[in-house]
Amino acid sequence: MSHDPPPELRVGDLTLSFGGVTALDRVSLTVAPGEIRGLIGPNGAGKTTLFNCVTRLYRPDSGTITFAGHDLLRTRPDRIIRLGIARTFQNLALFPSLSVLDNTLLGAHSRDSSGFTASLLGLPGTRRAHRALAAEAMDILDDLGLADVAHQEAAGLPFGTLKRVELARALAGRPRLLLLDEPAGGLTHAEVDELGELILRLRAERGLGALLVEHHMGLVMGISDRVVAMESGRDIAEGAPEDVRGDERVLAAYLGRTA
Template structure:
């Protein structure tokens, strides 16, 4: 579904991505990990066309994504959530979710202004879809509330609902469990596993909570200072000396295999705070 090849992004003298490449197959759930500043969110911003790459290619379902304008990304079947909640605090939960369906509307300025029958039918259909997604994520009870003031875990689900109503095929989740309690992390993991199958999703997850990402993803890609340093199944990546060094900042080349295994298990152990 997705092919990233030799992707490079520079901001002045800073290289945020340095020749990154990997593939994602249809239906996969891939984890994208790395220390702060590794380039994970920059990569998401390139995939959604918020940033232009200096070099490299991104191919989505056989199409050159770098040639697609930002406003057309959602219509291609790509949706995302954000590190920092990108919700409208003075809109209701329901209206925040409906924002995610903007590309599905076909009514023009004149027909919408005249409230023609086709416009009303379209609105009813979108509202029905919003209600279905809200119900699936347990948000029906707060659908009329303003987004501001709601619990953080609830707002994370609102963001997920907004992404799902766009009917994506590729879902990009940027730190979806950051700031959640241990019970909320477990609940989100269960929900994500279920909706992945129900909505036929391919998912890429950026996350620092190692217990979460290692538990739900079939494959892990690890970045450090903008470069890919490891890729493979979770168990293989968590034992990779380069990954351990990137997180722990130690010269693992001088460590024994037993010490590496111990450090890796400590690194990947689920905690409320994550890593």
């Protein structure tokens, strides 16, 4: 194996039950380097649970997860971002009383090798390192059209702006794969269009792959290379967006009846 294997995510036969509920039932999928992979399914299908397994919030009962050749199930949760996986949260994971810049810097925390404690002590080397991270965070905010609000508190900013700050925080970890949990939720039509263009641009400019959990079919079908559909913890269809959209099992899952 090479020293720097490609940043491919491979999930194999992942299973996880909560009491009597089988949230994941032998789910398998891959996200190739630079691929935009859609993940759809009705409420409760298990999409967020899958994200939570990849980021090690949950431990699956069985199955495998590897990224860039690393066994994620043997990787400490706080190391996941260092391997190059960053996520956004459906309900936003921002600190309301912190500025947009500081929220973004939290995403770079994993790369701050000098550590926050040393930074609090004000050691000169750590101040320099912090300044470099802040400059990089400002570049990201600029890139996402957020430079004007960098020093404003997150509290009180419009929801569409906060969704972009959430993305900026993820990008500050310099990921190679983004896990996006319903990034279009609550956005206006125009904002959804902008988001789609932004995800495509991030892929073109940074080679970023994405696993995109999304209920907005226009977005997920418009920008995904391939789509996986889930229902009741199972992967029920996989393929090109137009094929998955027309798959009978997928249509039945959304209509709430058995195919």
